[in-house]
Amino acid sequence: MKLPPIVSAQEWEAARQELRVKEKEVTRAHDALAAQRRRMPRMEVEKAYSFEGPDGPVKLVELFEGRRQLIVYRFFFEPGVTGWPERGCPGCSLMADQVAHLAHLNARDTAYARVSRAPQPDIERLKARMGWDVPWYTLTDGFDADFGVEQWHGTNAFLREGKRATRGRAPSTRGSPRFGRTRAPRRRTCDRSGGSGHRGHSSRGRFGPAASGAAGSVARDGGGRVAGDRRAASAPGRLE
Incomplete structure (x- = not known):
């Protein structure tokens, strides 16, 4: 990789100030987009989706665990995925490693869960091996196809009102990695060689x-x- 040139302190400061102007523009645009995202209309979930958990069948509303919001990540761990049954999707696994302690989400009235096609015994085995301690359910119907995560990983957000669930924003596959922060520090560095x-x-x-x-x-x-x-x-x- 060709590295940036070495310059004087004055030239470096001038370049930094020029970059800061652009960074502030991006920050303001990001804030405006976040506000628009919060105003996005919701869609009522009309089907009675069912999942298999460690204690048996559960409905979508039960994944909220009594909380107001729910984030569902589609993790590819199932027959046909490279590494099955010993390993899950590499990208999904990297994402899983970056999920912080759920107490932080739970304190904000938000639940988090993963869903896969793998049977519960395989899921529990992988969780134990990798040290992942999050709710993880088995898909039993067309939930993944209906919410755009049948062919590729992705995240859906839901809101609960009583026993009724509504769908909010669904990040694209490119947007899902923003939930993880492993690469964030590297975006502040000069040398990004070694894989992206x-x-x-x-x-x-x-x-x-x-x-x-x-x-x-x-x-x-x-x-x-x-x-x-x-x-x-x-x-x-x-x-x-």
């Missing part, structure tokens, strides 16, 4: 060909970091 796509990054680590797929297997990604069973690499006490 979430699938490419993950394929060099525990989800790619270098990993054997068995719990506890270890491989090294392009940056030399150890990857394998997440429990071996996680900081003590970290929750997802």
Whole structure:
């Protein structure tokens, strides 16, 4: 990668001030878009969608866990996905690693859940292996097709009014990674070599060909970091 030139302190400050003007323009545009997003009309969910949870069948409204809002992420872990049944979709797995402790969402009256086609025993096994402690349900009907996440991962947001659920904004597949912040610090750096796509990054680590797929297997990604069973690499006490 060709790096930016080295300049004097005066030239560097002039370039920084020029960039700040553009950054402020982007910030204002982002704020305006966020306001428009909040004003987007809702769509009532008319079908009685059903999911399989660790304790049996549940309806969509039960995924709210009594809260007002619900975020549902479509995670590809099922027959036909590369790595099945030992691993899930690499991009989905990278996203899953970035979900913070749900107490922060729950405190804002928001629930979070993942849905996949995998049976519950496989989901529970993957959760235990990777150290993911979030609600995760099995799809049993056409929910994914009806909400635009049948062919690719994605996130849908819902609002609950009593026993009625309505659909709010549904981020595009390009918008979903904004829920994760792993790459955010790198957007502030000069050198972004070493991989930029979430699938490419993950394929060099525990989800790619270098990993054997068995719990506890270890491989090294392009940056030399150890990857394998997440429990071996996680900081003590970290929750997802």
